Amino acid sequence: MKHTRQFPAPDPSRPRRSTSAMIASFVAEGQKTRLAPFGHALVALARERPAIVGMTADLSKYTDLYVFAQAFPERFYQMGMAEQLLMGAAAGMAREGFIPFATTYAVFASRRAYDFICMAIAEESLPVKIVCALPGLTTGYGPSHQATDDLAIMRAMPNLTVIDPCDALEIEQAVSVIADHPGPVYMRLLRGQVPLVLDDYNYRFQLGKAAMLREGREVLFISSGLMTMRALEAAKALEADAIGCAVLHVATLKPLDEAAILAAAAKPGRLVVVAENHSVIGGLGEAVAAALMRAGLHPAFRQIALPDAFLDAGALPTLHDRYGISTEAICSQIKGWL
Amino acid sequence: MTPTPHGDNRQLEQRAHAIRRNALMMGKVQGQGYIAQALDIADVLAVSYFHAMNWRADDPQWEGRDRFFLSIGHYAIALYAALIEAGILTPAHIETYGGDDSHLPMSGMAAYTPGMEITGGSLGQGLSVAVGACLGLKRKGSKSRVFNLLSDGELGEGSTWEAAMSAAHWQLDNLVAIVDNNNQQADGASRQMLSSEPLHEKWQAFGWFTQRVNGNDLAELVAAFDAARAHPEPVPRVIICDTKMGRGVSFLEARERNHFMRVDADEWDKALADLDEGARR
Ligand SMILES: Cc1ncc(C[n+]2csc(CCOP(=O)(O)OP(=O)(O)O)c2C)c(N)n1
Ligand SMILES: [Mg+2]
Numbered sequence: 001m002k003h004t005r006q007f008p009a010p011d012p013s014r015p016r017r018s019t020s021a022m023i024a025s026f027v028a029e030g031q032k033t034r035l036a037p038f039g040h041a042l043v044a045l046a047r048e049r050p051a052i053v054g055m056t057a058d059l060s061k062y063t064d065l066y067v068f069a070q071a072f073p074e075r076f077y078q079m080g081m082a083e084q085l086l087m088g089a090a091a092g093m094a095r096e097g098f099i100p101f102a103t104t105y106a107v108f109a110s111r112r113a114y115d116f117i118c119m120a121i122a123e124e125s126l127p128v129k130i131v132c133a134l135p136g137l138t139t140g141y142g143p144s145h146q147a148t149d150d151l152a153i154m155r156a157m158p159n160l161t162v163i164d165p166c167d168a169l170e171i172e173q174a175v176s177v178i179a180d181h182p183g184p185v186y187m188r189l190l191r192g193q194v195p196l197v198l199d200d201y202n203y204r205f206q207l208g209k210a211a212m213l214r215e216g217r218e219v220l221f222i223s224s225g226l227m228t229m230r231a232l233e234a235a236k237a238l239e240a241d242a243i244g245c246a247v248l249h250v251a252t253l254k255p256l257d258e259a260a261i262l263a264a265a266a267k268p269g270r271l272v273v274v275a276e277n278h279s280v281i282g283g284l285g286e287a288v289a290a291a292l293m294r295a296g297l298h299p300a301f302r303q304i305a306l307p308d309a310f311l312d313a314g315a316l317p318t319l320h321d322r323y324g325i326s327t328e329a330i331c332s333q334i335k336g337w338l
Numbered sequence: 339m340t341p342t343p344h345g346d347n348r349q350l351e352q353r354a355h356a357i358r359r360n361a362l363m364m365g366k367v368q369g370q371g372y373i374a375q376a377l378d379i380a381d382v383l384a385v386s387y388f389h390a391m392n393w394r395a396d397d398p399q400w401e402g403r404d405r406f407f408l409s410i411g412h413y414a415i416a417l418y419a420a421l422i423e424a425g426i427l428t429p430a431h432i433e434t435y436g437g438d439d440s441h442l443p444m445s446g447m448a449a450y451t452p453g454m455e456i457t458g459g460s461l462g463q464g465l466s467v468a469v470g471a472c473l474g475l476k477r478k479g480s481k482s483r484v485f486n487l488l489s490d491g492e493l494g495e496g497s498t499w500e501a502a503m504s505a506a507h508w509q510l511d512n513l514v515a516i517v518d519n520n521n522q523q524a525d526g527a528s529r530q531m532l533s534s535e536p537l538h539e540k541w542q543a544f545g546w547f548t549q550r551v552n553g554n555d556l557a558e559l560v561a562a563f564d565a566a567r568a569h570p571e572p573v574p575r576v577i578i579c580d581t582k583m584g585r586g587v588s589f590l591e592a593r594e595r596n597h598f599m600r601v602d603a604d605e606w607d608k609a610l611a612d613l614d615e616g617a618r619r
């Protein structure tokens with residue numbers, strides 16, 4: 001193929017930022033974090049639940065499943081780099097009474113292994129817990145690793161529960177909840193040093209339940225995943241401009257807590273802004289819009305989401321600014337809309 | 339470019355050395371990366387670009403070129419290093435490796451870089467694309483060949499074996515697959531995760547003209563690429579290359595094997611010096 005991309009000459013006055021591939025971090029300076037919350041929560045749960053096994057496709061290190069592998073080497077299955085095999089084998093394990101936590105990157109579960117998840121796992125409603133790192137735009141590595149479409153893909157699958165947790169606390173809480181859930185689950189994973197945010201909000205994860213984290217009169221953010229973290233930061237920053245922002249955190253995308261969304265959106269006079277770390281197509285934004293339409297609610301409505309495009313490679317902070325999902329970018333969009 | 343005469347690998351040694359140097363300088367720009375792979379595959383790239391393949395530095399899209407398909411996007415640092423040595427990219431690109439708005443993204447993508455034929459990164463797709471390109475070249479009556487560099491990790495993907503079976507079915511004698519058998523993947527040693535051995539027998543059973551060589555021995559590589567060209571049967575060709583990660587930099591060779599190697603800031607210049615030192619011996 002002929003290369004088509006053209007770039008401006010490097011600007012020496014700008015600091016050089018690096019792509020840092022898979023270990024790119026979106027942790028803000030000074031933010032509280034916890035290391036590998038998924039891995040540690042799974043180990044704690046697995047001590048009481050012998051049916052739990054861990055499976056991966058050459059990505060235990062990069063999905064924090066290595067913590068489980070070290071604690072329970074006998075219950076850990078390294079399947080090699082073969083995502084279709086991973087999902088098929090997880091279905092087989094589940095058929096024999098086990099609860100497999102199967103990990104890979106979100107792109108490879110949702111794209112490469114989709115048919116296996118669909119037919120081998122979801123159609124029979126087997127209790128496979130698919131836990132996937134690098135959701136949305138959390139690496140600057142380029143479209144091969146940027147799962148900007150995973151929620152659209154996974155939401156479309158019958159029987160599948162879809163979760164986009166916000167921080168370390170929620171990931172820890174979600175592990176035991178999804179293990180108890182009888183059917184298949186797709187959970188987006190933040191890994192490594194994961195920000196801790198929701199501990200300040202007296203939060204408890206409940207499957208299928210949205211949570212109002214703060215109230216505000218001008219704007220209602222409806223958000224999931226790390227965009228809830230960003231919405232909370234934006235809400236704080238916008239206080240300075242006397243813009244009051246409510247934040248409704250929707251960790252479970254499917255089944256969607258329509259009652260909570262409608263109740264919040266029915267309050268008159270607020271701009272409804274759905275913020276998600278996902279393409280504008282098929283994610284939380286369109287799910288919320290459809291729910292509002294069905295209920296006959298027509299608030300002013302905006303989406304903060306990634307464009308319907310293959311995104312650039314580069315440093316993650318650069319890309320979050322470029323595509324409008326950094327806190328600063330959110331604030332300036334809100335001000336432009338009000 | 340003109341192929342190197344047989345029996346004299348001095349020039350190829352210099353090419354491989356330059357490729358390793360370029361890669362280390364890019365590694366230094368980012369401070370980390372897939373440097374051990376670049377060092378292990380430099381000899382294969384030297385023989386591919388400076389012995390086996392036809393291409394034009396001033397016209398990377400020349401219709402008569404042999405195609406080099408890199409499905410392992412993370413090996414881009416290695417291919418950039420070779421493309422710089424080939425004059426398709428320039429040394430000025432080195433500074434931009436992995437940065438914002440760079441022609442050298444960390445993972446290889448066709449739209450970004452002259453000489454990068456396909457977009458890699460989602461591993462296990464390259465050989466299927468190569469099958470189609472070989473069918474297309476034959477359909478056009480072209481004599482060009484397709485070289486596809488695969489990793490041993492990619493042998494875990496079922497799609498690789500679908501393509502392997504298809505290439506033999508279609509008698510694609512214009513396809514050369516090169517497997518970097520470095521016994522390394524993201525989580526550890528390939529053979530301890532999903533062993534693809536016995537490799538020689540496997541490819542042979544799939545109908546390929548199969549050779550297995552020391553991928554860090556230029557003479558063996560030259561002989562294997564020559565045999566792949568000369569082999570008379572209408573079958574695809576595979577060269578399985580056993581390689582050593584970090585090859586050419588003694589302290590990186592000795593370092594615990596690592597997919598994404600951390601190298602301290604002060605070590606890059608040491609690595610360059612060590613490489614040059616080794617080349618003088
Ligand atoms: C389909 C797919 N699954 C998983 C990954 C994540 N990944 C990137 S490199 C890699 C290791 C693959 O093995 P190999 O290429 O042999 O690794 P290396 O020799 O470079 O260490 C993995 C699992 C990927 N890029 N594509
Ligand atoms: Mg390898």
